[in-house]
Amino acid sequence: MLTKDTAICIRAIDYSETSQILTFFTRDTGKIGAIAKGSKRPKSSFGGPFEIFSYGKIVFAESNKDKLSTLTEFEPALGSADFSSLNTNLFTLNCCLFGAELLNKLTHDYDPHPQLFDDFLQFLQNAQSSTSIKHPAPSNDILTLLILFQLSLLKETGLQPVLSHCVNCKSRSRPERSRRDASRDTRYEFYFSSSVNGLICRDCEAAFPDKIRLSPKAVNCLSNLKLLAGAKENTLKEIEKLLTLHFTETLGQKPKMAKYILSP
Numbered sequence: 001m002l003t004k005d006t007a008i009c010i011r012a013i014d015y016s017e018t019s020q021i022l023t024f025f026t027r028d029t030g031k032i033g034a035i036a037k038g039s040k041r042p043k044s045s046f047g048g049p050f051e052i053f054s055y056g057k058i059v060f061a062e063s064n065k066d067k068l069s070t071l072t073e074f075e076p077a078l079g080s081a082d083f084s085s086l087n088t089n090l091f092t093l094n095c096c097l098f099g100a101e102l103l104n105k106l107t108h109d110y111d112p113h114p115q116l117f118d119d120f121l122q123f124l125q126n127a128q129s130s131t132s133i134k135h136p137a138p139s140n141d142i143l144t145l146l147i148l149f150q151l152s153l154l155k156e157t158g159l160q161p162v163l164s165h166c167v168n169c170k171s172r173s174r175p176e177r178s179r180r181d182a183s184r185d186t187r188y189e190f191y192f193s194s195s196v197n198g199l200i201c202r203d204c205e206a207a208f209p210d211k212i213r214l215s216p217k218a219v220n221c222l223s224n225l226k227l228l229a230g231a232k233e234n235t236l237k238e239i240e241k242l243l244t245l246h247f248t249e250t251l252g253q254k255p256k257m258a259k260y261i262l263s264p
């Protein structure tokens with residue numbers, strides 16, 4: 001049976017002199033593994049070898065479970081949907097590769113998530129345009145895009161963390177605006193615990209050994225994501241570090257790309 005779908009390549013491995021094994025995240029079918037026979041031949045019907053983030057319409061012959069599908073057609077999306085210029089900025093590329101790695105690890109074959117597909121596509125498009133408009137590419141903007149994608153990935157895979165109140169006692173994390181010296185106000189003292197997937201307040205933290213203390217600014221940003229856009233680099237890095245630890249706990253291993261994002 002032939003299936004047509006919109007797809008983004010999230011992994012590409014050389015299989016032989018002429019063929020590649022690809023992982024696609026498709027909009028309506030979910031993640032699939034496929035072999036592209038002859039994709040590396042000079043006159044390949046696919047228009048050349050696939051690269052990570054190749055994006056367009058694919059047709060594939062579905063296989064039985066545990067076997068690779070066979071790719072039969074590829075029609076690249078036009079214009080702004082060409083992500084080859086992500087290569088021009090290493091940090092942007094690494095953030096997009098990190099997003100792809102997490103997407104691959106947190107989704108299952110043939111488990112469709114159309115909203116997550118749209119979010120991932122938007123992430124790549126925003127990263128691409130933000131990199132091509134400003135020079136040098138604004139790393140804060142790219143980090144913000146990565147954080148937002150990571151949070152939507154957690155949400156769409158059923159792992160949305162609780163970021164608006166203490167998981168244990170439900171006390172709110174959002175401080176009153178009139179308070180100026182946030183750092184001394186104990187109501188700002190919040191922690192994150194991977195084991196309960198969310199925030200823990202000062203009164204409850206003793207019972208959660210895996211908690212990580214968060215700065216008031218990070219708590220603010222996490223409970224109101226619009227604040228990420230104006231956040232300082234150290235706050236964004238704190239949040240990204242937290243999310244990386246959380247993904248490490250969730251997956252049982254540190255994601256490979258993590259070290260390229262938060263290197264000092």
Ligand SMILES: [Zn+2]
Nearest residue numbers: 166169201204
């Ligand atoms: Zn509490």
